[in-house]
Amino acid sequence: MVIQAENLTKRYGPTLAVDRVSFSVEQGEVVGFLGPNGAGKSTTMRMLTCFIPPTSGTARIMGLDVFSDSIEARRRIGYMPEAAPLYPDMRVIEYLRFRAAIKGVPPRDRRGRVAEVMDQCGVAGVQRKLIGALSKGYRQRVGLADALVADPPLLILDEPTIGLDPNQIRLVRQMIRGLAPKRTVLISTHILPEVEAVCSRVLIINRGRIACSQSVDELTRPAQERMTLRLEVRGPADAVAAALASAPGVAEALLESFAGGVAAFTIKAQPGQDPREEISRRMLSRTWPVRELRACRLSLEDIFARITAAEVGEEPQP
Amino acid sequence: MRNLAPLARREIASAFFSPLSYVVAAVFLVLTGAFFPYLADNASSTSDLVDQIWNQPADWAAHQFLSLVQTLLMFAAPLLTIRVLSEEHRSGSIEALLTAPVTDAEVVVAKWAGVYAFFLFMIALTGAHMAFVFHYGSPDAWRVAAHYLGVALLGAFFLAIGVFASALTRNAIVAGGVALLLIMAHSLTGLVDYYFGGRLGQFFKQMAPYSLLAQMEQGMVTLHQGVFFISMTAFWLFMATRALESRKWRASP
Numbered sequence: 001m002v003i004q005a006e007n008l009t010k011r012y013g014p015t016l017a018v019d020r021v022s023f024s025v026e027q028g029e030v031v032g033f034l035g036p037n038g039a040g041k042s043t044t045m046r047m048l049t050c051f052i053p054p055t056s057g058t059a060r061i062m063g064l065d066v067f068s069d070s071i072e073a074r075r076r077i078g079y080m081p082e083a084a085p086l087y088p089d090m091r092v093i094e095y096l097r098f099r100a101a102i103k104g105v106p107p108r109d110r111r112g113r114v115a116e117v118m119d120q121c122g123v124a125g126v127q128r129k130l131i132g133a134l135s136k137g138y139r140q141r142v143g144l145a146d147a148l149v150a151d152p153p154l155l156i157l158d159e160p161t162i163g164l165d166p167n168q169i170r171l172v173r174q175m176i177r178g179l180a181p182k183r184t185v186l187i188s189t190h191i192l193p194e195v196e197a198v199c200s201r202v203l204i205i206n207r208g209r210i211a212c213s214q215s216v217d218e219l220t221r222p223a224q225e226r227m228t229l230r231l232e233v234r235g236p237a238d239a240v241a242a243a244l245a246s247a248p249g250v251a252e253a254l255l256e257s258f259a260g261g262v263a264a265f266t267i268k269a270q271p272g273q274d275p276r277e278e279i280s281r282r283m284l285s286r287t288w289p290v291r292e293l294r295a296c297r298l299s300l301e302d303i304f305a306r307i308t309a310a311e312v313g314e315e316p317q318p
Numbered sequence: 319m320r321n322l323a324p325l326a327r328r329e330i331a332s333a334f335f336s337p338l339s340y341v342v343a344a345v346f347l348v349l350t351g352a353f354f355p356y357l358a359d360n361a362s363s364t365s366d367l368v369d370q371i372w373n374q375p376a377d378w379a380a381h382q383f384l385s386l387v388q389t390l391l392m393f394a395a396p397l398l399t400i401r402v403l404s405e406e407h408r409s410g411s412i413e414a415l416l417t418a419p420v421t422d423a424e425v426v427v428a429k430w431a432g433v434y435a436f437f438l439f440m441i442a443l444t445g446a447h448m449a450f451v452f453h454y455g456s457p458d459a460w461r462v463a464a465h466y467l468g469v470a471l472l473g474a475f476f477l478a479i480g481v482f483a484s485a486l487t488r489n490a491i492v493a494g495g496v497a498l499l500l501i502m503a504h505s506l507t508g509l510v511d512y513y514f515g516g517r518l519g520q521f522f523k524q525m526a527p528y529s530l531l532a533q534m535e536q537g538m539v540t541l542h543q544g545v546f547f548i549s550m551t552a553f554w555l556f557m558a559t560r561a562l563e564s565r566k567w568r569a570s571p
Binding site for chain 1: 321324325327328331332335336409410411413414416417418419420421565566568
């Protein structure tokens with residue numbers, strides 16, 4: 001168990017920022033930490049990285065308590081705070097060497113480690129530049145290089161792709177995916193495609209509570225109890241609709257569009273039924289060419305909206 | 319204190335890189351430089367006073383000059399320390415710093431060491447003025463050295479107060495104001511004796527940095543002064559560590 005949080009609670013005066021959050025993260029997982037703004041993501045991360053102590057509850061990093069064994073726990077974490085605040089008056093290479101030194105990288109390994117992470121994060125080309133003169137994308141990558149420099153087993157990244165352009169986002173995601181087998185990663189974001197792209201599991205936090213903890217696959221797998229299908233077929237819309245409606249297992253066929261002789265339908269199956277093969281047979285028997293027939297995966301966005309909206313105005317469940 | 323060396327190296331570099339440091343040093347040197355000929359002239363014309371307390375005009379010139387230096391410190395110290403921690407709070411880099419495996423105390427001592435190194439550099443530049451005094455007169459070198467030692471100790475103390483004030487807030491102006499206020503309060507403790515007298519007055523007189531310096535100016539260097547300045551420096555650095563730790567229980571993120 002790399003991270004184990006039990007009833008983690010943070011109270012800022014009368015405000016309950018994080019409320020009895022419990023979760024664990026296993027070795028090698030890449031966990032996406034999702035939630036609306038102000039849900040308690042950053043506060044939770046700050047407690048895990050020993051920046052602020054929890055009001056109550058405990059968190060362990062590889063068995064080390066973040067409060068009583070703080071320094072040892074910190075040695076095992078590479079943390080990139082939100083927006084990667086760095087020292088603008090240092091050169092990239094100086095900064096990374098400084099960070100390597102305070103993170104306890106032995107002097108003889110520092111040069112090598114710093115060169116390695118600069119290559120890995122694509123900042124070797126700007127190593128002599130002052131951090132203050134770098135673009136946001138480069139600064140973000142220097143922050144990531146800093147998180148990696150001491151080769152920690154756990155990486156905690158708070159919104160690592162915020163403010164980057166699409167190409168840079170792709171690079172950062174590739175990098176994070178590349179880290180996965182050796183390291184454990186907890187990454188917070190509210191960009192949902194990012195989670196689908198890099199994470200194996202999601203933790204959704206809403207109003208200070210964990211609202212959901214599931215693998216991305218489980219979460220977005222087509223809902224088995226009631227499938228939703230999408231069909232695009234070239235043929236007369238009315239006749240196709242009739243053929244669909246009469247097919248066994250189909251509860252409802254809704255014409256979405258009809259243009260250029262192509263009809264698009266959204267089909268709801270009856271509970272427990274999979275009418276895909278029957279539909280395909282019926283279309284072919286009437287020689288209506290099928291352009292598309294697929295089971296819709298639930299989008300993470302829908303799930304996120306459902307989970308985070310459901311709790312608004314309700315008391316959090318104990 | 320294992321991480322102190324790399325932290326202090328970075329802070330020293332930062333202090334020497336900061337434009338603010340050089341602005342403070344420039345103002346300090348312009349003021350001392352502008353007053354220096356006046357003080358030197360004055361020393362050679364007020365021979366009565368010179369004969370009574372100081373052996374010769376050069377001694378008096380050196381004394382007057384270093385008194386000016388120590389007075390200016392009251393304003394230079396808050397300016398030198400104004401940004402050290404408040405800037406980290408403002409930019410958020412404090413989070414990266416304190417989630418590294420370093421202790422709050424290491425960070426505070428390193429911050430202080432950085433500004434103290436620059437402070438010593440700034441004071442060393444007044445050696446140019448002193449060279450004139452030594453060239454045109456022959457002041458008591460021991461007295462001058464003792465006075466410099468006093469200035470160095472006073473600087474350590476005032477800068478520790480400045481680091482404390484900077485740890486309190488993300489607003490550099492507030493940090494500077496608080497530092498100035500605390501330094502003034504310490505500097506004026508000698509007045510308690512003047513206004514109220516008695517044992518309380520005596521107590522505060524022993525705690526007044528400028529009256530301790532007055533002894534050192536005359537070449538009287540005692541353990542008392544060293545203990546006072548070093549323990550006051552340690553006390554304010556300790557307070558700065560506590561202020562930095564306040565993030566742990568403050569009611570705001």
